[in-house]
Amino acid sequence: MRATRLLSIVMALQVRGRVNAETLASELGVSVRTIYRDLDDLGGAGIPVQSEAGPGGGYQLLDGYRTRLTGLLNQEAEALFLIGMPGPAAALGMGRAVVAAGRKVLASLPGPQGNEAARLSARFHLDPVEWYRHAEPVVHLPVVARAVLDQRALTMKYQSWTGVRDFTVEPLGLVLKAGAWYLVARGGRKVRIFKVSSMLELAATPREFARPADFDLASFWAAELQRFEASLRRETARLRASAAGIERLSQLGAYAAKAAAAALAPGADGWAELSLPIESVEHAALLLLGVGPELEVIEPVALRRRLGELAAEVARRARPARQAPRAAARRKRGESAAKARRKRGEGAAKELRQGATPDNPA
Structure with a gap:
């Protein structure tokens, strides 16, 4: 969505300072011409974007300018990446924050762009769960997500294929794959993957930890998937x-x-x-x-x-069930004998009806 791209440009300039148009275009997957157009629109919306030509030049926000996106709250800012994904947002306990953040982002855009963003948002929906499956119950997910954001250690009882085990871990990130949530966490010196639906008991501790500065969640996940599939x-x-x-x-x-x-x-x-x-x-x-x-x-x-x-x-x-030959023969003989007895009984009854009396014995 264009709204997301405009927000990404503002955030990039605010966090990183000076950035050239070629870098922004490469990161956002659009043309340099599109970036120029977006920067002009941001300037027209009142965001003070300044350009500097020459080697090492680029675009930057005027010194001291900070945007709060029309009063975006901390939790709403945390939930920005979930705009357009109401299901995962609700599972993480961020459903209301995502809705509020989305409205404020749209409100911050110029009229035509805001209308276009709203129109596109109403026409696209993301459903991450596979066909013929339901989203797994993840009652502990909001607590896990809060611990990931606050960098607080977790204790849990975990049901693995080897049995129930106790873990104390430092949560580094959450991954949603094919409708299932996974926690990537460090336990001791090893980084492990835990399925959130397999957590039997869980509690956040007051102990804070320092997240490794060089840890990249997406790169770690891709490498683990490749290793797992190769070993499988x-x-x-x-x-x-x-x-x-x-x-x-x-x-x-x-x-x-x-x-x-x-x-x-x-x-x-x-x-x-x-x-x-x-x-x-x-x-x-x-x-x-x-x-x-x-x-x-x-x-x-x-x-x-x-x-x-x-x-x-x-x-x-x-194959259709078949009787054993001997059993079938015995059953046939029994049926024949029963049939003969019935005939004899019917004959005797008929004779009686035809006049078997004391004066006229049969």
């Missing part, structure tokens, strides 16, 4: 798949889609060979079972065998 799938399976099979594979995740896109050219039968990173034989077999008969495992042999076993078990359970 250490084996590779060779597969053959039809065009339909490759299409189904591409829907099993980003790594499978990448493998499907790198498949070799199809042979005369229309099937192509490809390599797929796998986590384990069991996990891969369960995953590939859904591709059905459009796929064949070449290696490893253990995966080929396990996939065959699972397919055979599914086929066995899908």
Whole structure:
């Protein structure tokens, strides 16, 4: 949104002093001409932007100028980055602050720009939760967020895959990924990742800590994701798949889609060979079972065998239930005998009805 960009320019000039137009354009992902236009609009709105030509020149705010964005409160300023994300803002306990901050930012813009920003805000919505999933309950998230902002240590009972453990950590940042919140925190000399929904008990302590000046949350998260994915799938399976099979594979995740896109050219039968990173034989077999008969495992042999076993078990359970031959024969004989007895009984009753009396015995 243009409103966000204008705010970013003002904040950059206020925090960093002199900045040239090329740097602003690169950081904000727009053209230099757009930056010039934005700077003119800021000047027209009463923000004293000053330019200086020559080497080392650029744009800066007049000495002593500070903007409070029409009376923005501390909590509203903290919530600025969440404008346009009402769901995450509410989960963090910043819902009202985000709404108030958004209104004040829009009010600070010149009339036409404010109207345009409001129009765009009403037409775009961000929903970070994946399809067929609900946002996880994160009752401790507001406390965690406050501790991150205030740089106060946390104590917690945490449910990990190894069991329940106690931790005392220094919270460095929060990450929202695919609808789940994660805390990045330092415990001792190690920086760890904790899933907020797995925190059983949590409390903020009065102890403050100094956040490492060189810690970059986004860079740390990207590196951890790469390390985790590399350690997760250490084996590779060779597969053959039809065009339909490759299409189904591409829907099993980003790594499978990448493998499907790198498949070799199809042979005369229309099937192509490809390599797929796998986590384990069991996990891969369960995953590939859904591709059905459009796929064949070449290696490893253990995966080929396990996939065959699972397919055979599914086929066995899908067959209609059948009686054992002997049991069926016994049941048939019993039914025949019962039928004969019924016929004899019906015959006797018929004779009685036809005149079996003392004077006229049957």
